[in-house]
Amino acid sequence: MRGNSKPYFKIVVAAIALAVFLTASTGLCEDKKVMSQAQELLKTRITFSCREMPITTVLMQLAELADIDILPSPKVTGNVTVKITDVPLGEALTNILAAHGYTYVATENMIRVVPVSELISVKEKITTEIYRITYADAGQLAAELKPFLSKNGTIAVSVATSNIMVTDTEQRIKAIDRFIEEIDRQTPQLLIEARIYDVNADHSFELEPEWFLQRNTPITEINRDRFRTDTTFKVDAANTLKSQDAEGNMEAILELDTGTFNEFEESDTVTKTDFPTFRSKPIVGGSFDPTNGGTLQFALFNDAISFNLALHILESELEANLLANPRVLVLDNEEAIFKIIREVPYTESVQTVGTSATIATIQFKDIGVILNVKPHIARNDMIRLFIQPEFGVQVGVNESGAPEVDTRKLSTTVLVRNGQTVALGGLRKKEMARKARKVPILGDIPLLGELFKSEVENEITTELVVFITTTIVHDTRLSEREEELLKKTYFEDAKPLVLDALNKIEERAGTAGKKEEMPKRTDVEEIDPMVLEAFEKINIR
Numbered sequence: 395m396r397g398n399s400k401p402y403f404k405i406v407v408a409a410i411a412l413a414v415f416l417t418a419s420t421g422l423c424e425d426k427k428v429m430s431q432a433q434e435l436l437k438t439r440i441t442f443s444c445r446e447m448p449i450t451t452v453l454m455q456l457a458e459l460a461d462i463d464i465l466p467s468p469k470v471t472g473n474v475t476v477k478i479t480d481v482p483l484g485e486a487l488t489n490i491l492a493a494h495g496y497t498y499v500a501t502e503n504m505i506r507v508v509p510v511s512e513l514i515s516v517k518e519k520i521t522t523e524i525y526r527i528t529y530a531d532a533g534q535l536a537a538e539l540k541p542f543l544s545k546n547g548t549i550a551v552s553v554a555t556s557n558i559m560v561t562d563t564e565q566r567i568k569a570i571d572r573f574i575e576e577i578d579r580q581t582p583q584l585l586i587e588a589r590i591y592d593v594n595a596d597h598s599f600e601l602e603p604e605w606f607l608q609r610n611t612p613i614t615e616i617n618r619d620r621f622r623t624d625t626t627f628k629v630d631a632a633n634t635l636k637s638q639d640a641e642g643n644m645e646a647i648l649e650l651d652t653g654t655f656n657e658f659e660e661s662d663t664v665t666k667t668d669f670p671t672f673r674s675k676p677i678v679g680g681s682f683d684p685t686n687g688g689t690l691q692f693a694l695f696n697d698a699i700s701f702n703l704a705l706h707i708l709e710s711e712l713e714a715n716l717l718a719n720p721r722v723l724v725l726d727n728e729e730a731i732f733k734i735i736r737e738v739p740y741t742e743s744v745q746t747v748g749t750s751a752t753i754a755t756i757q758f759k760d761i762g763v764i765l766n767v768k769p770h771i772a773r774n775d776m777i778r779l780f781i782q783p784e785f786g787v788q789v790g791v792n793e794s795g796a797p798e799v800d801t802r803k804l805s806t807t808v809l810v811r812n813g814q815t816v817a818l819g820g821l822r823k824k825e826m827a828r829k830a831r832k833v834p835i836l837g838d839i840p841l842l843g844e845l846f847k848s849e850v851e852n853e854i855t856t857e858l859v860v861f862i863t864t865t866i867v868h869d870t871r872l873s874e875r876e877e878e879l880l881k882k883t884y885f886e887d888a889k890p891l892v893l894d895a896l897n898k899i900e901e902r903a904g905t906a907g908k909k910e911e912m913p914k915r916t917d918v919e920e921i922d923p924m925v926l927e928a929f930e931k932i933n934i935r
Contacts, residue, residue, distance in 0.1 A: 435462040436484035443477035463504035470496055470507050522561040530578045532556040542570050582866060584769045586730050587721045589861040591714040726771050735762035740796045759797050761786045769864055775812045777864050785821040785858055812866045821858040
């Protein structure tokens with residue numbers, strides 16, 4: 395019996411397996427059939443028309459025509475005017491709803507109508523990233539990242555540790571990655587040097603710009619076949635020119651600066667790269683750009699001009715007083731502020747407490763020179779400067795005792811090359827000054843000398859002249875070659891100091907212990923091996 399039961403058992407198992415398979419297949423077919431019913435209903439062709447009918451009523455009538463359930467969101471409102479003829483329900487819904495900012499979502503047996511903003515899309519993977527901010531301001535950067543976040547995205551910032559944590563979808567995180575990569579980088583720095591002079595306006599202050607109006611066309615265009623040149627011209631000759639020699643010898647200056655007129659033969663060759671050699675040392679008083687053939691840049695000085703010489707003439711000949719020479723290192727697109735001010739106190743208000751006590755409120759008014767400079771590094775080694783000087787002078791006091799200040803402001807934006815200097819002037823003030831006079835010898839006689847002395851009160855006009863030089867500070871880190879050279883540096887000057895220190899130490903040790911005189915160290919080779927080893931490590935030997 396056992397042997398005959400095995401075939402029956404196998405048949406039973408096979409039958410059960412077949413039944414399970416058929417049942418599952420039937421379920422899958424039914425599910426597929428159910429899912430296809432909603433799609434099939436959206437293909438139902440309908441004909442419908444209305445005028446200014448509430449959209450919810452329109453949806454209900456369309457649902458009746460297609461025999462499908464439609465559920466509108468409470469936010470779906472408005473009136474509809476439409477006329478459709480033999481159009482699939484899905485196409486009709488898409489166009490009617492899109493015209494009012496709505497859309498629909500098809501489920502198994504019904505359609506749900508919602509605003510586009512509430513459309514439930516496929517869920518994206520949520521991820522969290524922590525960014526370590528190195529150069530940028532973490533708080534400011536976090537505020538700039540908020541527009542990148544989705545509706546459910548979050549951002550947290552730790553200003554103390556410069557960390558930003560962002561939680562959002564992968565696509566949003568990728569966009570934030572690119573933004574931070576561009577923003578969080580080392581910002582270039584600029585060295586701004588300002589020289590502020592107070593010049594006596596009775597003396598003229600001109601830089602003789604007419605010296606350099608001899609060429610204003612590019613060599614490669616109009617003047618290529620004929621321009622000033624001299625094969626014996628020495629570039630350094632301009633450095634030896636004295637200011638007093640330039641006053642009455644204009645032709646000599648022009649010849650020195652530009653050479654003499656020479657006609658070129660066919661064998662002569664001139665290239666654009668040769669031109670800056672002739673123009674590299676212009677005379678004090680102007681500035682040329684070699685790339686455009688020597689066009690004048692008024693009130694700008696490049697590094698080819700002896701800027702110190704110009705200031706030397708300013709101080710000696712024009713009775714200029716250097717008020718300040720501040721230097722400040724500032725980041726790109728950040729504002730640098732220079733102040734040369736005097737705080738003038740004044741009583742703003744007085745309060746009486748009780749019968750006798752009074753309380754006075756003292757305020758201070760800043761009077762003087764305030765200079766705001768905001769640089770921006772542009773392309774091609776150019777710098778855009780926003781300059782705003784403010785010059786205030788106290789002219790009196792008002793009825794309440796507060797100082798009356800005459801203020802002059804100037805705002806300008808200029809474009810200069812790296813290392814160039816811009817000059818600002820025209821800020822003038824007038825003041826009365828007393829000057830003592832006396833008759834020589836007689837004015838020095840005791841008692842009687844007062845009869846030969848007098849005081850004269852004159853009105854003096856002074857002008858504020860500001861020179862601003864802006865230089866881009868490149869990466870200050872040492873290269874590998876520079877570090878290697880630094881390690882090999884020999885500190886020869888340190889040898890005598892080290893020997894003297896060692897001799898003094900040994901003298902003290904001998905005085906404290908042994909009475910015999912210790913030999914003087916005269917060479918590094920006589921120093922103990924331990925000290926020699928230390929010297930070798932720092933490359934002093």
